[in-house]
Amino acid sequence: MSQFILHKENTRGHANHGWLNAHHSFSFANYYNPDRMHFGVLRVLNDDLIDGGMGFGAHPHDNMEIITIPLAGAIAHKDSMGNSAVINAGEIQVMSAGTGVSHSEFNALEDVQLNLLQIWLFPNKKNVTPRYDQRALNVDARHNNFQQILSPNADDDNVWIHQDAWFSLGKFDEAFETEYKIKKAGNGVYAFVISGEVIIDGQTLSKRDAIGIWDTENISFKAISADAEVLLMDIPMEF
Known part of the structure; x- marks a missing residue:
């Protein structure tokens, strides 16, 4: 029998730094909740609003995917691997931190x-060579469809990471129904x-709500409103 946990929008951690308005689905920085440390290998899900021209200076990561x-606007990215890029809404970026990498992220626009x-996932391989990738997504391909945007497979037509995860x-559209089969x-x-x-799976969710479901093979889905947009993260429960 499937199990689930609900994370309503107003139960997330919150930090407003003026230039940064951040919501944390899991414990992060000054937000600590022992019941919200991770979901399987999903360690971080931050929903950030960043003012024009502002951002995070160079900081290190290791052994994390x-x-x-970006949901709106554009990110200016630089890292210690020599990458310098802008990631726009409608794109996805991945970085395998592996043995160690530093990077900075800023709002690329001054007026938006x-x-x-x-999102951070624990990897299934440690101390790999750091790597970077980004990809433009075909937004039309997700209309009434769960469009795969990430997988463990470099041969797939999406970005890939060192983990058995599919995003x-x-x-x-309103009233559209489908089923998602766990990979x-x-x-x-x-x-x-x-x-x-x-x-x-019978639970009603609104904007920025989330649900974690496990011990099942399929998940039922129905859109209630005409503007329903959802990110599904299909991930290992053990690491």
Whole structure:
């Protein structure tokens, strides 16, 4: 029998630094909740609003898979591997920190607020050579469909990471129904509602709510509103 945990929008950690308005689904920085340390290998899901021209100066990471999805605006990225890039809404960026990497992230625009999701997963391989990738996504391909945007497979038409994880984005019409089949036995799904209202496995979720589901093979999905957009993270429950 499947199990689940609900994370409502207003239960997230929150820190407003003026230039940065951050919401944390899991313990992060000054937000500590022993019941919200991780979901399987999903360690961080931050929903950040960053003012024009502001951002995070160079800081280090190691042995973590880092995924960044800008929802609005653009990110200016620089790292110790020599990468310098702008990641726009409609794109995805990944970085395998491995043996160690430092990077900076700033709002690339002065007059548009940046909204991004930053996601960290524990890797299934430690001390790998750091790597970077970004990819433009075909936004139309997620209409009434869970569009796969990340996987463990370098041969797939998406970014890849060192973990048995699959990410999908979907944008749905009102009353659209479908089913999602979990990619690997033992994985669970953490579903984060970007906008709108949906029903997932019988639970009603609104904007920025989330649900973690495990011990199942399939998940039922129905969009209630016409602007429903959801990120599904299909991830190992053990690490």
